Amino acid sequence: MALNPAQAEAVAHRGAPLIVLAGAGTGKTRVITHRVASLLEEGIPPWRILAVTFTNRAAREMQGRIAALCGAVAGLDEMWVGTFHAIGAKILRRHADRMGLSSSFAIYDRDDQLQVMRRAIRDAGYDPKFHPPGAMLGHVDRAKQRGLGPEQAGRLDLPEPVAAAFAEVYAAYQARLAAAEAVDFGDLLRLPVELLRGASGGGQLGDLDPLARLRHRFLHVVVDEYQDTNPIQAELVELLAEGAELCVVGDDDQAIYGWRGADVAQILSFPRRHADAKMVRLEQNYRSTGHILRCADAIIAKNAGRLGKTLYCEAGDGEKVRVVRCLDERDEAAFVARDVAALLDRGVPATEIAVFYRTHAQSRVLEQELRNLHVPTRIYGGLSFFARAEIKDILAYLVLVVQPHSDAHMV
Incomplete structure (x- = not known):
């Protein structure tokens, strides 16, 4: 199927930053993969292209589609395609020594973090009963989403006496992670940003600094689901796109992850932060029918601060949407x-x-x-395989084999 005019415009745009407002079902993945394929066909080396997604599944799908379009291009496996955390982990493992880590550092999951946090709370002289580990981890997550380390904990503006306790607990938590040669998911973004911020500037010293070279490695950076980025993710993109043409793809109408730190202001302010940016709206929907699109538009149109778009389709009106009021x-x-x-x-x-x-x-x-009514059902999103107790035990033993200092896995 040929690209529609708006899709073709997004694929072909060069010379300035690009923001693609992609409504639901408008073919944004198709645009991203065709844009990357077009760059490769123009002779851009694969290693000079970075594509960032939000899920491993999306990254695999993107890699597969690009390979199908450009399988004959040499060095395709040198292109960086991955999630924010995967890209951050790659940078951190390559430069772990600058953060006092070994390249084989462990990455702690939520349960591991809770174990470490309980101990950190006691290390700081507090009682986990009065300072719940889960709540303290929530504060740590918010701090790291904003790029704040323990020494900047006060900038979270927590009420007292929580603020004073958190500053000490956060420092103790990071100390325990360091002692175990481990990081958490927040560190996979915060630490690479710290590294890139501190990279040498231009001139001969900059040429010798591998982190400075990394800031200028990419000629083109493409980011999917940009409406779901938080401040530290957006900064990581800006640092890696310092010498690149930046293309962000997203939909401010689908910003639903504020509860985990996503900030829709990142996409809303993109045109202001990049004054020369081109905006392309993908409005032709290939998934729904006319009645559904008009109902959705009537609701979302009431949102304040939208960049704005109106979805349409060529599939006809379809069945009308039913609204049913129930007692309970x-x-x-x-x-x-x-x-x-x-x-x-x-x-x-x-x-x-x-x-x-x-x-x-x-x-x-x-x-x-x-x-x-004897209707068979299948529930999706239940307990995952890796969340089972016996699987977590096996994984804990394997982590200890690779990283014997990881005390979170010795419980």
């Missing part, structure tokens, strides 16, 4: 179950029917009502 959650679940059963009776395959809910707490009553 059980009445709602019974209505959904009856609707699903009716669709199955009409011959609609079960694999073509999906029920979305906001939180897993809502699934129990839905499962019960569907079971009452």
Whole structure:
């Protein structure tokens, strides 16, 4: 399928920063992969291109699509394609010595971090009962999302006496990570940014500094889902794009991760931070029908501060959207179950029917009502394989083999 005019414009733009406002179902992944393929066809070496995504799955899909379009290009595996954390880990492992780490440092997951935090709270002279590890880790996460180390903990503006305790606990937490030659996920972004900030400037010294060269390694940087970036991720992009043409792709209308530190201001302020930036809007939707798009637009149009776009499609109006008022959650679940059963009776395959809910707490009553009507169901997003206790035990032993100083895995 050929690119539509807006997609083609985004793929072909050169010479200045580019922001692509990509509404849901408008083919943004297609634009990103074709843009990268176009750069490769123009002779840009793969090692001088960086593409950043938010999930490992998206990174694998992007690599696969680019390979399908440009499989004959030599050195394709030298192109950097990965998540923010994967890119940060690659930089940190290459320059770990500058942070007092070995290149084989461990990366602690949430459970590991909680173990370390409990000990850090006691190290700092506090009681975990009054300063819960989970809450303290939440403060650490917010600090690292803003690029703040222990010495800058006061800039979180926490109320007293939490602020004073947190500053000491944060320092003790980082000390324990360092002693174990470990980092957490926040460090995979904060520490590379610290390294790149401190890289030598221009001139001969800059030419000798590998981190300074890294800041000018890339000629083109492409970032997906830019609306979900937090301040430290946005700074990492800017540092790596110092000598590059920067292309960010996102949708301010789909900014839903504020609870984990994402800041929609990053995409909203991009045109102001890059005054010469070109803005391309992808508005032709290939996923929905007219009624759905108009309903969605009528709701989102009320948001303040949008960069703005109007989605349309060529698939016709389709069925009208139904809005149903129910008495309570059980009445709602019974209505959904009856609707699903009716669709199955009409011959609609079960694999073509999906029920979305906001939180897993809502699934129990839905499962019960569907079971009452003998409707088979499959729940997605439950306990993952790697979250099982026996698997975590095996992984802990393997980490100890590679990193014997990792005391979080000796519990």
